[in-house]
Amino acid sequence: MIESVQGTTLHPSWGRAEITTRAVDHASEVYSMKIAVFSTKSYDRHSLELHNASFSHELTFFEPRLSPETVALARGFPGVCIFVNDACNATVIEDLARHGTKIIATRSAGYNQIHLAAAKQHGILVARVPAYSPNAVSEFTLALILTLGRKTHKAYNRTREFNFEIAGLEGFELRDKTVGVFGTGKIGQMVIRNLSGFGCRILAYDKYPNEEAKKYAIYVDGPTFARESDIITLHCPLTPETHHILNEETLPYLKDGVFIVNTSRGALLDTAKMIKFLKSGKIGYLAIDVYEEEADYFYSDLSDKVPTNDELARLLTFPNVLVTSHMAFLTDHALRNIAETNLGNFAEFERTGQCAHQVRE
Numbered sequence: 014m015i016e017s018v019q020g021t022t023l024h025p026s027w028g029r030a031e032i033t034t035r036a037v038d039h040a041s042e043v044y045s046m047k048i049a050v051f052s053t054k055s056y057d058r059h060s061l062e063l064h065n066a067s068f069s070h071e072l073t074f075f076e077p078r079l080s081p082e083t084v085a086l087a088r089g090f091p092g093v094c095i096f097v098n099d100a101c102n103a104t105v106i107e108d109l110a111r112h113g114t115k116i117i118a119t120r121s122a123g124y125n126q127i128h129l130a131a132a133k134q135h136g137i138l139v140a141r142v143p144a145y146s147p148n149a150v151s152e153f154t155l156a157l158i159l160t161l162g163r164k165t166h167k168a169y170n171r172t173r174e175f176n177f178e179i180a181g182l183e184g185f186e187l188r189d190k191t192v193g194v195f196g197t198g199k200i201g202q203m204v205i206r207n208l209s210g211f212g213c214r215i216l217a218y219d220k221y222p223n224e225e226a227k228k229y230a231i232y233v234d235g236p237t238f239a240r241e242s243d244i245i246t247l248h249c250p251l252t253p254e255t256h257h258i259l260n261e262e263t264l265p266y267l268k269d270g271v272f273i274v275n276t277s278r279g280a281l282l283d284t285a286k287m288i289k290f291l292k293s294g295k296i297g298y299l300a301i302d303v304y305e306e307e308a309d310y311f312y313s314d315l316s317d318k319v320p321t322n323d324e325l326a327r328l329l330t331f332p333n334v335l336v337t338s339h340m341a342f343l344t345d346h347a348l349r350n351i352a353e354t355n356l357g358n359f360a361e362f363e364r365t366g367q368c369a370h371q372v373r374e
Contacts, residue, residue: 161333267296301336
């Protein structure tokens with residue numbers, strides 16, 4: 014049986030009222046938790062509610078991001094479920110711990126938005142979704158390359174205006190290119206496998222090479238990777254070591270006219286320097302699904318607002334730049350895996366106090 018409760022808005026700046034749904038299984042004992050779900054969109058709620066029938070958690074959905082200003086909404090919830098742009102810093106974690114939160118689970122593979130040291134200090138377990146659908150991100154990465162490389166987005170806009178002129182829409186063929194895949198974890202491996210069907214030469218760079226990637230790609234050192242890659246696609250986590258890995262010092266070593274793709278984390282790129290090298294022509298194409306300061310912009314309709322982020326506004330003026338709003342994961346397959354894994358994380362924690370997908374500092 015599903016019970017729904019409509020709540021009231023606690024603060025005018027927090028958007029719509031929270032909505033609580035409770036799935037109750039009266040036939041058997043279940044390990045369920047009371048969970049606050051932040052950064053909720055319609056697709057999140059639909060997927061989590063659908064798959065919660067197997068878990069019977071009590072889910073309360075909040076539209077706003079988790080932050081110091083909204084953390085009060087989570088008080089009294091043993092479980093908190095967040096997404097990539099929630100600000101789960103030390104201040105937020107201290108407040109969560111003080112008011113009974115025992116586990117924070119993110120609906121993502123990355124967890125750089127969570128202050129792990131603070132979570133450990135306050136005895137809060139952190140869990141993630143390690144591999145919701147590497148293929149979803151891989152296919153989207155190739156879609157960005159093909160869209161910008163063949164100018165299909167421009168062709169679409171022309172024909173919408175009954176303009177069937179094709180001059181200026183010349184593209185390139187992937188089979189003529191060398192593609193460098195930076196990071197060969199689950200997503201990087203899938204990108205390599207999917208790229209192999211296009212007949213391009215594939216280079217790989219990773220501190221920890223794996224045999225699966227070697228079936229289709231050649232591992233090379235950093236200088237060779239930079240020097241020979243026509244297209245570079247980033248698939249590594251954001252760490253102090255990889256922060257702004259493409260910057261004023263490293264960009265000059267890349268090929269002239271290089272095509273850069275980032276579907277990982279926005280802060281892998283130094284945006285100001287990307288703009289500088291786009292203007293000089295050093296960067297020939299830039300396709301990004303993530304942006305360093307995306308938290309205040311992505312997942313919101315700002316079409317009637319004056320742009321306040323100068324760098325993002327500048328990027329959107331370049332004809333050879335494609336920006337999407339952190340949606341590489343957004344497929345039915347991935348949403349199902351995200352929901353099942355997250356709900357399973359909470360159930361396992363409630364049952365054992367541990368979690369197979371626990372993040373350790």
